[in-house]
Amino acid sequence: xxxxxxxxVADALRQILARVTGSxxxxxxxxxxxxxxxxxxxxxxxxxxxxxxxxxRFGVDVAGEDLNLDSLATLGTxxxxxxxxxxxx
Amino acid sequence: MIKCVIWDIDNTLLDGVYLEPGxxxxxxxxxxxxGVLRELSGRGILHAIASRNPPEAANYAAAVTGATFAAxxxxxxxxxxxxxxxIAELGIGADAVAFVDDEPIERAEVSxxxxxxxxxxxxxxxxxxxxxxxxxxxxxxxxxxxxxxxQQRRRRQAEARAFxxxxxxxxxRSGTRVVIEPASAADVPxxxxxxxxxxxxxxxxxxxxxDALAELVGSASHRVVxxxxxxxxxxxxxxxxxxxxxxxxxxxxxxxxxxxxxxxxMGRGVIDALLAWLCRAAAADGASLVRMPCxxxxxxxxxxxxxxxxxxxxxxxxxxxxxxxxxxGPPVEPGSTVFDRELTGPLPVLPGWAExxxxx
Numbered sequence: 351x352x353x354x355x356x357x358x359v360a361d362a363l364r365q366i367l368a369r370v371t372g373s374x375x376x377x378x379x380x381x382x383x384x385x386x387x388x389x390x391x392x393x394x395x396x397x398x399x400x401x402x403x404x405x406x407r408f409g410v411d412v413a414g415e416d417l418n419l420d421s422l423a424t425l426g427t428x429x430x431x432x433x434x435x436x437x438x439x
Numbered sequence: 440m441i442k443c444v445i446w447d448i449d450n451t452l453l454d455g456v457y458l459e460p461g462x463x464x465x466x467x468x469x470x471x472x473x474g475v476l477r478e479l480s481g482r483g484i485l486h487a488i489a490s491r492n493p494p495e496a497a498n499y500a501a502a503v504t505g506a507t508f509a510a511x512x513x514x515x516x517x518x519x520x521x522x523x524x525x526i527a528e529l530g531i532g533a534d535a536v537a538f539v540d541d542e543p544i545e546r547a548e549v550s551x552x553x554x555x556x557x558x559x560x561x562x563x564x565x566x567x568x569x570x571x572x573x574x575x576x577x578x579x580x581x582x583x584x585x586x587x588x589x590q591q592r593r594r595r596q597a598e599a600r601a602f603x604x605x606x607x608x609x610x611x612r613s614g615t616r617v618v619i620e621p622a623s624a625a626d627v628p629x630x631x632x633x634x635x636x637x638x639x640x641x642x643x644x645x646x647x648x649x650d651a652l653a654e655l656v657g658s659a660s661h662r663v664v665x666x667x668x669x670x671x672x673x674x675x676x677x678x679x680x681x682x683x684x685x686x687x688x689x690x691x692x693x694x695x696x697x698x699x700x701x702x703x704x705m706g707r708g709v710i711d712a713l714l715a716w717l718c719r720a721a722a723a724d725g726a727s728l729v730r731m732p733c734x735x736x737x738x739x740x741x742x743x744x745x746x747x748x749x750x751x752x753x754x755x756x757x758x759x760x761x762x763x764x765x766x767x768g769p770p771v772e773p774g775s776t777v778f779d780r781e782l783t784g785p786l787p788v789l790p791g792w793a794e795x796x797x798x799x
Contacts, residue, residue: 371606372600373605386748391605391606391607393706393711393744393748394640394705394706394710394741394742394748395544395705395706395741396706397741397744398544398740398741398744399548401740401744402544413737413740417753417776418747418752418753419743420747422744422747
């Protein structure tokens with residue numbers, strides 16, 4: 351996987367991230383970008399909106415399946431988590 | 440002046456969820472909201488619907504409330520889009536619109552996207568009929584204070600939207616101040632209210648009586664802290680609280696009996712400051728671990744996101760099964776999941792705009 355590219359799921363996630371954080375910079379975020387804290391700057395509100403949108407768009411209930419929300423480590427880990435469960439995305 | 444109120448349907452206009460009928464059929468109209476709706480109709484204010492439901496739900500809501508809705512947007516899209524569509528259809532300004540929804544997340548999303556819209560919980564809507572926004576005649580001191588608070592929020596959100604930088608930059612620039620300090624007996628009523636009214640940011644999901652709180656505030660084995668929030672736009676007062684069992688010298692861990700924060704403080708850095716303070720204060724007290732039993736619900740996902748960001752992790756194994764003993768700490772409610780934060784390595788950073796007082 352290359353830096354700012356990746357599978358279509360990653361691109362969909364970048365768009366959601368840019369919207370919930372209000373930062374268009376995230377449209378070009380590399381897969382290694384951390385989502386929580388300093389990286390994408392996802393706080394609890396933006397994070398919850400992201401999870402809700404993922405549930406609606408991909409049918410994947412991240413909060414229900416990932417107790418510790420480890421999938422939110424980076425854009426890449428979240429992309430993989432969704433791809434594995436949404437049937438290849 | 441508000442010209443149109445846009446209503447959510449589930450658990451707002453209806454006393455229940457449209458798509459989850461009970462044995463007696465679909466839910467009836469919520470009596471309190473029906474009163475508000477009729478009162479406002481009498482003042483010539485329009486009504487509309489924005490709901491995550493099939494279109495038939497709007498017809499049903501109209502039938503059970505007996506009201507006329509000037510516009511209805513039902514579907515699975517984002518609420519701000521639905522509200523924009525209604526505003527365009529009715530040809531009114533966003534600042535002439537109020538939006539009532541029981542879900543704090545929906546309210547927060549609309550507030551952030553459309554800061555001019557007056558966003559209300561159903562509880563607020565009950566009071567809001569007295570606010571000057573809805574009636575130029577009747578104005579009590581309390582009503583105008585609440586009205587002001589919402590104006591402050593709208594101004595803050597408008598500026599946050601116009602501000603290009605990061606959330607942290609905005610919090611800093613708008614003079615955000617989070618103060619964490621020991622609770623006193625005078626804070627007990629507010630702490631009780633928070634324990635009853637908070638859901639999204641409530642760890643144990645327990646209500647605590649004023650008697651129990653008064654006892655905890657004076658207890659040598661516990662710390663009770665309050666969190667206050669203000670910025671250049673206004674003073675929100677006490678927005679959160681935390682009850683901690685600091686344990687004995689042998690257990691070396693802090694157990695968070697209850698953490699709670701008002702959803703009004705959501706998105707303003709308060710929960711992150713509180714969790715950072717918890718880790719740092721516990722470490723300073725010689726503890727090696729902070730434990731937080733949580734009753735997980737679909738509604739407190741925001742708390743879990745904050746816990747993940749602060750490095751808390753649920754116990755390994757079958758997490759949701761919970762543990763009933765916390766190494767000398769208080770017993771954990773069945774059905775709770777214990778989130779732990781080992782106090783080794785770098786601790787979460789307490790932001791510069793957060794301060795502690797009174798030895799908290």
